[in-house]
Amino acid sequence: MSPHPSRTAERLTADLDLVRHRVDAYLTDLFDRALRDSETVLDAGSPGLEPLRTMALSGGKRIRPAFVHWGFVAAGGDPDDGCAVEAGAVVELLHLFALVHDDVMDESPTRRSAPTIQVLFADRHRSLGLRGQAQRYGENMAILLGDFALLTCTELLLSLPRRAQRLFYRAANQLMLGQYLDLENAAAPAVDDETASRTALLKTASYTVEGPLLVGAALTSRGPELDPYLRAYGRAVGLAFQYRDDLLDVFGDEWETGKPVAGDVTHQKATRLLAGLRHQAAGGDRTLLLPGEPAVADLESLRSLLLRTGAVDEVETLIGDLVGEAVTAITAAPITASSRDVLIDAAHFAGARRW
16 A cells, blocks of 8 residues: 555546546537537437536546546646546546446446436337337437547547557447357356456456556557556456455345446456356356346345355455465556555555445
8 A cells, every 4th residue: 555545546537536636527518519510410408418418427436537537647648638537538438438327238227327328219219209119219229329429539549649549449449349259148048257257358347447557658659668667557447346246246236336336246247256156156046147127135135145155255356366476566667656645545445335
């Protein structure tokens, strides 16, 4: 841990608040301009891009833009330079795209404590008595709005240095491959721990921590020098982030996480937490892992099973080990003490978060 934990934690919180404020302002201006442009084409009364704008600006923690900021500052960038804000917005728009499409794939009813975009459009279809199937209409509209987020982030990307562009595309490509594996694993009869970990590395770590850090550093001339340190740190923290997410999916508070509890069970996700349990479960325990939203009693039984079999302890140990790996990696990096302390604190934060 940092030698000055309280001071570093304060700076971490201040950085998160600052980045959130700057990125929110940037995205607000971007969506306001996009809405004005779309009004010349869409009929009056059409929701258009408004549901996407609302989702983009409704409570995102901006952890990915924060890692862009920390990577940029660690590589010697000026904290007040606007290029890191734009790069952070690029990464946040990729995240928005991924969330919208992920919600369609998982048939999720809520996101950030509000109805998902496909649900909003399906409800509109029903209320207006439109032709066709309401669910399909909602899903199609959500896919289009997700595409808009992706197209917009790739357009903004053109203003960044070439090396930052390449690193972004690598992270985005890994995200797509991870999502592919996620869907394939959910349909497979069984998935081992290695496959579950590889999926988490591609789907989450690549664009949540590693990619943003590298993109931020690539905005400066020192990016290549710091690449191996930030990559090792980013992969470890990104995996710890995902494994904490796996635990929060079952044990978290829906009010804090903003999404339904036990979604991974409902949609047969092969997370590291659940993959091993599916091999061990027998008899009545197997019914707790069947697809479909678990009843309250079944959810409590599932939690008990995960605790009883040691699955939770195993994942908690993994998280602790990964945070330790990240600390070791960033301690060796040729960066200022203040940047090192913040990144160490960020690693602990990612491993212990409650949302």
